[in-house]
Amino acid sequence: MRNVILFIRRYFTFFTFLFLQVVSLWFLYSYNTFHQAQFLQTANELTGQVNSRYKKVENFFALGDENRRVHQLNDSLFNLLARQYVQTDTGRQLVRDTVPSDTLNRYRRYYFRPAAVIYNSTSSEKNYIQLDRGALHGITENMSVLNSDGAAVGVVVNVSPRFAQVMSLLHVRQKVNVALKKSGDFGTIEWDGVDPGLLLLKGLPKSVPVKVGDSVVTSRYSFNFPPGYPVGTVAEVISDPGTNFFLLKVKPAARFYNLQYVFVVENLQYSEQAQLDEQTRKRIEDPKRTTR
Amino acid sequence: MSELIRNIIRFALFLLFEVYVLNRVPHLHRFISPSLYFLFILWLPFALTERWLLLIAFATGLTLDYFTQTPGLHAAACVLIAYVRPFLISVLTPRDSSDFNYREPSPQSLLWAPYFIYVLILTLLHHGWLVLLEWMSFGSFGDFLIKLISSTAISLLLIFTVELLFPRNMRFRTNVGG
Structure with missing residues (x-):
């Protein structure tokens, strides 16, 4: 001993x-x-304070640029308003939930909240963005994030009471369902961690006509993102002879280097959609269940 | 200025510089991600015991990790260099290392050539461990080597710029009175 x-x-x-x-x-x-690590909950609160101080100073230098963008966006917002609603068939509607509807019985599907970016990186393979809004302001996980031009930026992965952490499109584990604006054919956008100026679009069949310069927008099949918002433009078409799919290099529409103000978009039906999806998978794919 | 306050100020300055300057400037190349904050650990006084050195290094790394959202990454690298530091110092100063005439490692106290080796080895270790952990999940070995060498080279350039810009002129401490 x-x-x-x-x-x-x-x-x-x-x-x-x-x-x-x-x-x-x-x-x-x-x-x-686990994104939920308690470690980062407290970390967000601590570094968030310092970051927001710093951001106040940094914002001052980019005010002119930002003002111009906000004006442009305000103009275009009038045209966009109707897109935030979906038409429901009232004849079969039995139960009404508490989500407000307008006089035409169109139900609000997406809700936009503004937020400011207080920390942002583009240099690592796993880039996160920190926002000054958190659970207290109604932000929850899986909300999508668009920049002030409406271009896709990322998805909220973690929230603390006053701050939220966003997994940027420039993250090697990020996967977002997108579509070609021209034809509506969909694929998945990913990033290989190499060049922050180029994303990869995979899963688009070779039968689809694609040209350099085609617009890529968020897909109607995505649970997080509202449909039709720009993701980028095709920069290069690589035809891999081994598969039936294109590999497209996409130039992102959002400029990740100077993000300042963003919109956090909530899909008000997200939990219902996700739940239905999960239940379906369980019911159909669970081998232990006996079929009737 | 007391030793403690001097080091606390240094700690804050190095970390703020790392987070708000080095992490913000557009990168020269995707393989080059220089850092400077660990110079704080290299500059800690000789008088610190090894355990304190490890704990301070751990705290330094963790604080940076709070800002970069990578818990444990920099802490691991810092703890590694803090562990190796005493061995290097005892190897690089062949004279009796029990009583140092200077307060902390510097080109003046170790002389330029040994000081360069001291900085080179610890920078290589720090970046090596960092890049290894970061690229464990994906990436090829060639990328790993290029990233390690280029980041180390740029970091060394930064370190010696700092060394020349802010010379720490320290008094020679003799045994007879301060």
């Missing part, structure tokens, strides 16, 4: 080193698997 204690005392520094390394690596890997 004495020898054991002596041994530990002798190598105490080494054990401290090992212990701290293991703690660091544990933080690192547990965070990557």
